[in-house]
Amino acid sequence: MKTAAYLKHIDTLIAAILGAIAVYMLTKYSGVGISPDSIMYASTATNMQAHGSLLTYNDTPLVFFPVFYPFFLAVVQFISGVDPFAAGSIINMALFASVILVSGYILERYLVKPRIYKWLILIAVVLSPALLQIYSLLWSETLFILEVMIFLLAYQRYNQRQSTGRLVVITIIAAIACITRYAGITLIGAGGLLLILDNRLIIRYKIKHLLVFGFGSVSLLIANLIVNSINTGLSTGKRLPSITSLTENLHYAGVMFCHWLGFKESLDHFAIIVAALLLLSLAGLLICKFVKSKICNSETIIIAFAFTYGMFMILLATFSRFERLDSRLLSPMFIPLLIGITAWVPDAIQHIQSKTIKYAVSGIGILLMLAFNSNILKTDLQRYDDEKDYGVPGYADDDWNKSPFAAFLRSNKNLLKTGVPVYTNADEAFYLFTGKPSKLLPHRYFKDDVAKFYATTHYYIIWFKAATNVELIEIKEIQKAHQLNKLHDFEDGAIYEYVHK
Numbered sequence: 001m002k003t004a005a006y007l008k009h010i011d012t013l014i015a016a017i018l019g020a021i022a023v024y025m026l027t028k029y030s031g032v033g034i035s036p037d038s039i040m041y042a043s044t045a046t047n048m049q050a051h052g053s054l055l056t057y058n059d060t061p062l063v064f065f066p067v068f069y070p071f072f073l074a075v076v077q078f079i080s081g082v083d084p085f086a087a088g089s090i091i092n093m094a095l096f097a098s099v100i101l102v103s104g105y106i107l108e109r110y111l112v113k114p115r116i117y118k119w120l121i122l123i124a125v126v127l128s129p130a131l132l133q134i135y136s137l138l139w140s141e142t143l144f145i146l147e148v149m150i151f152l153l154a155y156q157r158y159n160q161r162q163s164t165g166r167l168v169v170i171t172i173i174a175a176i177a178c179i180t181r182y183a184g185i186t187l188i189g190a191g192g193l194l195l196i197l198d199n200r201l202i203i204r205y206k207i208k209h210l211l212v213f214g215f216g217s218v219s220l221l222i223a224n225l226i227v228n229s230i231n232t233g234l235s236t237g238k239r240l241p242s243i244t245s246l247t248e249n250l251h252y253a254g255v256m257f258c259h260w261l262g263f264k265e266s267l268d269h270f271a272i273i274v275a276a277l278l279l280l281s282l283a284g285l286l287i288c289k290f291v292k293s294k295i296c297n298s299e300t301i302i303i304a305f306a307f308t309y310g311m312f313m314i315l316l317a318t319f320s321r322f323e324r325l326d327s328r329l330l331s332p333m334f335i336p337l338l339i340g341i342t343a344w345v346p347d348a349i350q351h352i353q354s355k356t357i358k359y360a361v362s363g364i365g366i367l368l369m370l371a372f373n374s375n376i377l378k379t380d381l382q383r384y385d386d387e388k389d390y391g392v393p394g395y396a397d398d399d400w401n402k403s404p405f406a407a408f409l410r411s412n413k414n415l416l417k418t419g420v421p422v423y424t425n426a427d428e429a430f431y432l433f434t435g436k437p438s439k440l441l442p443h444r445y446f447k448d449d450v451a452k453f454y455a456t457t458h459y460y461i462i463w464f465k466a467a468t469n470v471e472l473i474e475i476k477e478i479q480k481a482h483q484l485n486k487l488h489d490f491e492d493g494a495i496y497e498y499v500h501k
Contacts, residue, residue: 011115012104015122016097022126023093025384026136026392030401032088033137033392039428040065042084042138045073054231057431058438061231066179066224069140088138095142096135100125102149103335110156110298111339113346120369121338129379130260130327130334136392140181145332147177148305151187152336155194155301162201167209174217179224182236183332186312188217190304197295238446242321249317250275252325253310259327260334262375275314282307282340299343306336342369395432399466405493409433409462415495421459425474426467438462441472454481457500464493 027033043057048070054062062070073084073091080087103125107118125131134141151173158166170191177184195201195210225235244252254271257278267274285303289295310333317325345365352358391397400406406429413434416422422438424430430438441461442449450473461484463475475496478484484496 008108009104011119012101012108012122015104015126016100019100019126020093020097022132022380023096023135024089026132026387027089027092029388030391030396030398031085032092032396034085034088034395034432035137035139036426036428037065037140038085038088038138039395039432041070041073041140043431044070045077045084048074049077054227058427058440061228063228063232063234063236065140066182066221067227068176068179069143069181072143072180084138092135092138092142095146096131099131099146099149099335102146102153106149106153106156106298106302107339110153111343113343116366117342117346120366120373121342123373124338124369124376125335127373127376127380128260128334129376129383130256130331132380132383133327134331137394139328141328141331144177144181144184145335147173147180147184148187148332149335151177151191152301152305155191156298159296159298159301162198162205162209164212167212168216171213171216174213175220178218178221181332182221183309183312183316185218185221186305186309188214189312190301190308191217193308194295194301194304197290199293200296239320239322242317242319244317244324246314246318247272249314249325252317253314253330256325256327256330257337260337262372262379275310278337278341279307279310282310282337285340285344299340302336302343303340306333306340309333310337395429400429403466403492405464405490406433408488408490416460421456422462423453423459424462424464425469425472426462426464429464429467430462441478443471444473445471456498459498460487461496461498462493463496466492 032038040056040062044054044062047053047055054067054070056062076087076091077083084091100122104118104122107113107121111118131145134145151170154166154170154173158170174184174187174191177187191213192210195206195213198206201209229235250272252271254273254275255268257274258267258271261274263274282303286300286307289297289300289303294300310330313325313329323329349358349361349365352361387393387397391401394400409430410433413436422430422436423441424438425441427438427440430436442453444450453473461475461478468474475484482498484498486494486496488495
């Protein structure tokens with residue numbers, strides 16, 4: 001019997017292996033993709049593992065991001081003895097395979113559908129350009145997405161038997177997710193919403209479960225924010241008000257949803273409508289389940305998270321300024337969204353009385369999913385063709401691997417005088433190539449920081465021409481105020497020195 005039970009998951013295991021292979025193929029040329037955030041995570045992990053400190057590559061406390069992903073990398077580094085950049089591909093292969101395994105188990109164990117539905121969803125997960133992009137880079141979303149799927153699985157188990165033990169499990173998972181990505185509070189929102197709507201819990205137990213889940217799940221996050229405030233006076237770092245409106249953020253989210261669904265770029269004009277329809281559909285499904293007293297249905301927590309996460313990211317981008325909403329920021333909702341908007345279809349088909357119509361509708365549904373999977377496979381193949389001899393875009397690609405300026409910095413790590421401040425427009429790149437800290441040139445919006453920089457009497461500037469950031473003061477502006485001495489000049493970068501006379 002046990003052997004037969006395990007055989008039910010052979011298809012999930014195959015999908016997980018294929019997912020790991022896909023990540024390997026995308027990263028085999030030059031390793032895992034490296035972005036500025038990747039360097040922040042990896043440098044903090046190295047400092048944690050070597051010195052037990054939460055300092056980043058520029059010798060400042062980790063504040064802008066929560067602590068758990070660097071801690072996870074530090075543990076891997078301690079066990080393996082390999083730094084995160086070198087181990088990144090293997091780490092991501094394991095994490096993506098784990099996401100697929102959990103997704104397959106949820107589909108098999110809790111969403112009782114025709115097996116063909118499970119296969120089509122697993123294929124879509126394995127081939128998803130959004131997920132393959134995430135698992136090609138050293139990003140905290142790689143771990144966060146796995147935590148989301150484990151939370152959804154644990155909550156479904158809690159729905160079956162609302163014991164204190166199972167409540168504690170979902171609380172711990174949500175707490176860890178909150179210190180992996182600040183967006184982990186969406187798990188608290190989704191879980192709290194369903195606890196409130198759950199009509200099986202009498203008031204006394206409902207209040208108890210809400211208090212345990214609510215306070216327990218935010219406990220680690222509060223501790224993380226308190227440590228940040230003690231170290232820097234800021235709980236999540238310096239953050240500016242948003243410069244994008246709600247309508248613009250709906251558009252950006254809709255564009256990503258269109259791309260996920262495989263629509264042509266010409267449909268981007270209708271992105272706001274697509275985003276609104278998807279979110280309203282998820283809200284409508286939640287309302288329907290509540291009205292029909294199916295709020296404890298296994299699909300409900302999946303739908304609740306997809307809706308909560310989508311709304312949270314759009315509203316957050318409307319009030320707080322960070323990078324424009326893109327596939328990376330929205331990726332944790334991909335699998336829940338995919339299941340949420342499709343799981344009702346097999347159920348609806350089962351209620352069709354006529355076998356002829358039932359088979360016809362089933363065939364159309366299968367063909368549509370096959371067309372969807374075929375379309376995203378083309379996207380994957382195009383990406384592989386672009387990157388197989390170039391590397392994952394970022395600091396691991398050939399623009400940086402073969403950069404004369406980067407090679408010069410690697411070979412001359414002790415070129416600059418000690419004790420003199422080093423400023424740069426890409427402090428993470430300077431650390432990557434030299435292993436040394438530097439100071440980021442001030443953002444033009446922080447006037448006090450700009451004034452403090454111009455008051456410095458002796459400093460170096462490491463200028464990366466490929467990393468120009470319009471939010472930072474630029475080299476031409478600095479040259480108008482200070483007479484810079486160009487020490488070394490390359491096609492893709494330069495080193496300047498300023499000494500007040």
